[in-house]
Amino acid sequence: MKEALQKAVREALESGKAKATVILVEKDGELMPRLVTKPDDPAIDSLYSGDRRYPTASFVVMLQPVITGDIAVPVRECDRRMLFELSKRNQVDLERLVLLGTPCTQEVADACGCDHPFTADDIAIAPSLASPADPLPLPEALQSNDPAEKLAFWMGEFERCIKCMGCRNVCPMCFCNDCALDNLDLVSAESKPPEIPIFHLIRAVDMADRCVDCGMCEAICPAEIPLRQLYRQARQIVKDAFGYEPGVSEEKSPVEMLGEPTELAGMEEGFRTGQIPAE
Amino acid sequence: MAEAAEQAQEDVKIVAFLCNWCSYAGADLAGVSRMQYPPNVRDIRVMCTGTISPHMVLKTFQEGADGVLIAGCHIGDCHYGKGNYMTAKRFRVIKDLLASLGIDERRIRLEWVSAAEGAKYQETITSFTEQVRAAGKSPLAKAGKR
Numbered sequence: 097m098k099e100a101l102q103k104a105v106r107e108a109l110e111s112g113k114a115k116a117t118v119i120l121v122e123k124d125g126e127l128m129p130r131l132v133t134k135p136d137d138p139a140i141d142s143l144y145s146g147d148r149r150y151p152t153a154s155f156v157v158m159l160q161p162v163i164t165g166d167i168a169v170p171v172r173e174c175d176r177r178m179l180f181e182l183s184k185r186n187q188v189d190l191e192r193l194v195l196l197g198t199p200c201t202q203e204v205a206d207a208c209g210c211d212h213p214f215t216a217d218d219i220a221i222a223p224s225l226a227s228p229a230d231p232l233p234l235p236e237a238l239q240s241n242d243p244a245e246k247l248a249f250w251m252g253e254f255e256r257c258i259k260c261m262g263c264r265n266v267c268p269m270c271f272c273n274d275c276a277l278d279n280l281d282l283v284s285a286e287s288k289p290p291e292i293p294i295f296h297l298i299r300a301v302d303m304a305d306r307c308v309d310c311g312m313c314e315a316i317c318p319a320e321i322p323l324r325q326l327y328r329q330a331r332q333i334v335k336d337a338f339g340y341e342p343g344v345s346e347e348k349s350p351v352e353m354l355g356e357p358t359e360l361a362g363m364e365e366g367f368r369t370g371q372i373p374a375e
Numbered sequence: 376m377a378e379a380a381e382q383a384q385e386d387v388k389i390v391a392f393l394c395n396w397c398s399y400a401g402a403d404l405a406g407v408s409r410m411q412y413p414p415n416v417r418d419i420r421v422m423c424t425g426t427i428s429p430h431m432v433l434k435t436f437q438e439g440a441d442g443v444l445i446a447g448c449h450i451g452d453c454h455y456g457k458g459n460y461m462t463a464k465r466f467r468v469i470k471d472l473l474a475s476l477g478i479d480e481r482r483i484r485l486e487w488v489s490a491a492e493g494a495k496y497q498e499t500i501t502s503f504t505e506q507v508r509a510a511g512k513s514p515l516a517k518a519g520k521r
Contacts (some may be wrong), residue, residue: 246477247514276430293476293515294437301429304468333471338464351464368466368485 097199098145101170104196105143108168109135114194115165118152120144129155131163147204149312153178153268157187168194173214174310177343178268181308184348187271208311235322250326254292256319263299263313263323269306269342276302296326304330305351308343387441387507389416391500392431394424396454397489398446404493412500415507416444423447425458429469432483436473439516442482442507446499449487459487481510 108114109132116133121142127150132139149172156169156179171179176195183190200213237249264270264277276298277283283295307327314324334340338350393399399420405412421427424447435443445462453459466485474480484506486499 243474243477243479244514246475248477250476276428279430282430282434291437294433297433297472297476298430301433301469301472304472329475330468330472333468333475337467337471351468 098143101145101196101198102140102143105132105140105168105170106135108194108196109133113166114168116163117168118155118159119170120150120152122146131159145198147201147207149174149204149208149310149315151178151266151268151312153182153188154271156193157182157268157271160188160192166192166194168196170196170198172198172200173210173212174208174308177308178310181269181306181343182271185271185306235325238325250296251292253321254296255289257289257292257295257321258319259288259290259295260318262316262318266312266316268310269303269308270299296321296323300326300330303327305334305338305340305349306342307331385512387415387504387512388439389442389444389500389504389507390435390440391416391418391444391446392421392424392427393418393488394447394454394459395420395422397448397452398424398486398496400490401446401488401492401496404490405496406493408493410493410497412497413504415504416500423453423455423458425453425455425461427462427465429465429472432469436478436482436513436515439513441510441513441516442484442503444484444486444499444503446486446488446496449489452489478513478515479510481506482513 105117105119109117116131118129119132119140120127121130121139122128122144127144127148129150129152130139152169152171153175156167160167169175169179176197179188179190179193179195182188197214199215200208200210202213205211205213235249237245240246261277264275277295282298284291304327307330309324309328309331311324313327314320314322317323331342334342334349334351339345340347340350342349391402393402399418402418424445427445432443432445445466447459447462448454450459450463462485466483470480470483470485473483484499484503486495486503488496488499
């Protein structure tokens with residue numbers, strides 16, 4: 097696996113397919129991205145190919161404007177979804193990227209709840225689109241139909257938040273220069289822990305048509321808030337209403353297309369006014 | 376007198392976002408025509424309902440509103456062309472999201488009220504106030520203040 101990836105990286109640089117490659121290296125127990133431009137760079141020997149994940153896509157977004165020529169990037173299946181969604185939002189130019197599909201071991205796939213990781217022969221071939229894994233089984237509190245119980249569950253989870261901003265900082269889809277979570281009119285700077293539920297819901301509405309379900313937010317959360325479940329619920333709403341799946345659908349997100357007339361599916365009188373109870 | 380004030384304290388609070396071109400004028404018409412409607416609503420004028428971010432709706436609930444009404448021009452009548460299509464799409468997402476988290480969906484409503492529809496504004500506020508009263512005080516009112 098490591099040798100195959102090293103070979104693919106060197107090949108991409110030698111053949112001139114890519115001017116530079118982003119690889120992960122491990123230093124003092126921490127993963128960090130590193131840019132290599134020469135096939136004989138010694139960093140390639142110490143390339144990290146283990147089970148830990150890193151938001152490489154964020155690094156590529158920063159890097160692309162300052163590099164001329166193509167960049168080769170080793171991607172897991174989730175990384176590919178991120179880059180695809182980011183390209184639709186004009187954050188990254190996919191035509192200038194060479195994606196090196198990197199397989200995940202079964203353990204990683206199981207830990208992520210991913211049912212279609214790249215397999216070993218995916219290296220250096222252009223990966224095709226695939227939906228994220230099937231939904232996780234719901235926590236017990238969310239299986240009930242009682243709204244009060246659901247709300248109590250979420251408030252209980254949000255209560256543990258320490259406002260470390262880890263979920264936002266790790267998220268490759270959080271690319272806005274002006275973040276709503278930094279807006280003092282929305283999120284008070286005085287309250288740490290944050291005001292709930294607004295702090296989490298601001299991110300949830302923004303994730304509804306962006307989240308590619310990589311699960312890194314939940315993995316990094318020190319308070320173990322089930323963020324992935326939250327964003328999956330938001331994703332499901334956009335999927336049901338507009339048939340749009342971030343990272344998978346070919347078209348741009350209909351939710352953010354200003355002025356684009358849309359089929360107002362499910363927007364009939366009763367839904368808007370709430371006077372006819374929704375089934 | 377004191378009792379009435381106490382009752383008003385306990386009654387539901389509704390924030391209405393009204394678009395400048397249709398619904399605010401509609402509310403104005405209801406006012407100058409002396410139409411009676413419950414005093415629970417606080418109007419906020421925005422230039423277009425398309426400018427209302429879901430974040431603002433969340434903030435309104437966080438600050439203790441029991442209901443949020445968004446009112447704008449009828450589809451096709453938007454002063455800016457297609458601003459209310461944007462509202463409709465966003466409304467769909469925010470309403471379903473709140474519902475999926477266990478916040479009563481009776482608390483949020485989207486209405487199209489034109490500048491000529493003072494009576495519709497009156498009717499909307501009346502029925503929405505009843506609807507929110509049925510849902511009760513918001514569980515989020517100051518819940519997040521720790």
